[in-house]
Amino acid sequence: MNERNVDVLIIGAGPAGLAAAISARESGIESLLVLEREKESGGILRQCIHNGFGLHRFKEELTGPEYAQRDIDKAAELEIDIECSTTVLTVSSDHTVTCVSASKGLQIIHAKAIVLAMGCRERPRGALCTPGTRCAGIYSAGTAQRFVNLEGFMPGKRVVILGSGDIGLIMARRMTLQGAKVLACVEIMPYSSGLNRNIVQCLHDYDIPLYLSHTVIDIKGKERLEGVTVAKVDEKRNPIPGTEIEFDCDTLLLSCGLIPENELSLSAGVELSPATSGAVVNESFETSVPGIFACGNVLHVHDLVDHVSNESFKAGAAAAAYVRNEQLAAPMITVKDGNGVRGTVPQLIRSDTDKPVDLMFRPSAVFRNSAAVVECGEKELIRKKAMIFTPGEMALVTIKPEMLKELPADSITVRIE
Amino acid sequence: MNMTADIIVIGSGITGCAVVRELSRFHASVLVLDRESDLAEGATKANSGIVHAGYDAIPGTKKAFYNVRGANMYESLAKELGVPYRRCGALVLAFDEEDKKTIADLKARGETNGVTGLEILDRETLLKLEPNLNPEVVAALSVPTSAIVSPYEMAFALADDAALNGVRFRFDEEVVSVSKDSDGCFTVQTDKEAFCCKVLVNCAGAFGAEIHNQLSEEKLTMIHRRGQYYLLDRAAHQPFDRTVFQCPSVMGKGVLVSPTVHGNLLLGPTAEDIEDPLDTATTSSGLSDIIQKAARTWSGISTRTNITNFSGVRAHLPTDDFVVGPCEECPGYFEAIGIESPGLSSAPAIGQDLAEMIADHLSLARKEQTVPYPLPPVPFHDMTPEQREQAIQQDPLYGNIICRCEVVTEAEIRRAIRRPVGARSVDGVKRRTRAGMGRCQGGFCLPRVAAIISEETGIPLKEVTKNGGDSLLLSDTIDAFLKGGHDHE
């Protein structure tokens, strides 16, 4: 069996994996390998042909493929070894990875450090328990995006979109521009989780109605989709009888949330957070299994790739530091979600960290003219005011190392006031 | 008219497949007609997948007779054909004194039917065996011979074996009428053409009565009884090792909670009488009904890991029994009607009986040699690392993982399409390989599976279907589509 050793192994060559690899190499790691299951690097950005990526990182608006190409070019310049068409089957807690490819067969790789960067998947119809028939024409928005942008095929002509996440909004515009009729975008929550810019430029620009507090309650069609029934929902998200609207459509796209893809993390015994569905990590993005790191959408679902890259540069550098035995060992501070806050990452911070730590979290509702507060018992560490916090936009507060000295307790709480 | 085949079998569900596999052992030409585009598209693809031990059927009925005999054939049949099967045992729960009487009756009934190993267990023993049971349970009938099987995979294997031995299959042939001609032969008219045969076999499932009533004066009325299900992810913690039933009612065996052979968890079915036998929609009331009832079995029930809901329609006769055998008033016409639960369990025995009756009728000679069924390779998902390495060495396409959730390789998908009765659609591939059956429900692998089907079959990509007929996946290429013009201007 093909067996070998590397210092740092990175699983996934999307934006997270590429950034982690670049940063590990720049931190001096010579023995570095990236495994990618698709034929090419770039991850989901390959199919995100719209623009709007990179404003924070590159100060310009790039399309997804252009953003990815910058990292791919950088990785090539640094001579980083990326094996594509290679699927990782298992990761074990002793850092043994098995993977397969047609060209190299089954390989067993022993790594000193591993960075998990597998990304996320879309919530399918089954997870929504939407009743009705099981006909053709129901796709997750990302699958439709792949068909249109990578394969060059249109999945349908008359479209309803369930969920107003950014991918759904982007696909509303994309399908319209490509000649389809998008009848409605339907959102079960009273607000959209998409960016304002996408609501305006993907829906308003094309007169596509957005039905807030509505959901699909029935799917019709024996072979191909023939229509869906949409109804208004009450505060408990139960459909309200008498509010049904029928749509005559041949396509239903689902944009109902993303789920970090953590099957490999589980096989390695990595502890997951119920709030993020990703790993529990410390400020170095190290998981509960020493030497295994996680970053990008496999850790928690981001809305901006710039943040993915930023986080992954840190994870890659931390993996390099682990290989060089430069780890910190001070006691851990637990980060807790307080009122109005969900899924703060990282969940743990070592008190002797010498770098600023970004606390990233999702507001659990829309808050206007409020403040994000980080506190330790009675002691307020940070107060950051904002005109708005919304679930659609990940919020971020930065803790400076000096704030962590001499804390009155071993946990801090993030809340929205 | 030319003789199309000696024997025509209408329907390629589990019963039809079991019959033709047995018929393929005789010297006769056999043709199967199915209205759908693939095997097992009716109740066979959407049921609980239980090989019932046979305690439930009333002694003396055909259900009792075929159930016990069929169930006894399953283990070796599954081994012979390489079909997933596991004797996981079952429990029938009692929650009060009345239920206790029912399970005592079931035990006695089972023993009369010849079921072995039946035993009444007390609460304490039960909760030790299955700690996730509702602690309000008071007793249960333990059925150690109850088993689980993949029903459609059994039908696929039976059909492949039959095809290797000369049986022909034609799909998308909806039988419009059947008649017996003056020469004693049968004419079978489909929506496409007419076929002719000496012996006609009705394994038409939901449409069994419709066929029967054209050839017999003793009219049958079919009741279409829909059953809806939840299927939970196989990665989820499995609460039970055994199939867990509640006490049966007039509408059926009630809602069960059962592991599947692939390690998923199945909850269901409902029992609703409906008009249209093809109406396999799920409903919000049906789905909430299942949760409510299954919660009585499983304390701490959770459908958070649900990956899909589906439903199937049982072919129920008011007599509550099967009709199996020759039709007295119409020599040469044989039938298997009303094959609802325990139809899956009974199918091998029904197949054997019907084939022998038909062979007798036509004085068919048994073939001296049959083409042996090649055991299917172990799924990549279940291989050891050594087996995986070897498989990729022999066929590098084993190294291309197409379905990441269920770990299905390109080699396996191509093999599923090349099987004797191979997959022609995305669902056909799914049921033969499990590609797309996992937690992302084909979100990632669908475009790749569709492309492989197109390559293997020569069907253009935009004509590849989800499940035959007009279930097209795609509209057109983007440029052709756009040229059709915007209606926005």
Place this chain on the structure above:
Amino acid sequence: MEQTITCINCPVGCRMTVTLSEQGAFISVTGNTCPRGAKYAQQECTLPERMITAVIPVTGRETPISVKTASPVPKKLIYDIMNELSSVRISAPVTIGQVILQDVLHTGVDIIATRNLA
């Protein structure tokens, strides 16, 4: 003449009311909370512009290549430009940034490739 628009610069999404002259010239805006909003409102109500991204078939290849307008183009030309693109074919190899179509519909803006194709 008044027009209501939603600001896209940040998640606040201010609802702004823009007053325009009868000729469509910008007069004033209310409802914004920052200068970026005012600037956006003026642009959006007088000469709204959008980037267009699309894919174009590649001769002899099964998969298309992604392209974009090199800079924003007038919003009212979106469909015309999409129709223009529907008859464009290119041949590999293509490099990122390569001009696929010059001066699309006399806008002075080129259509350029957004990925490499060997």
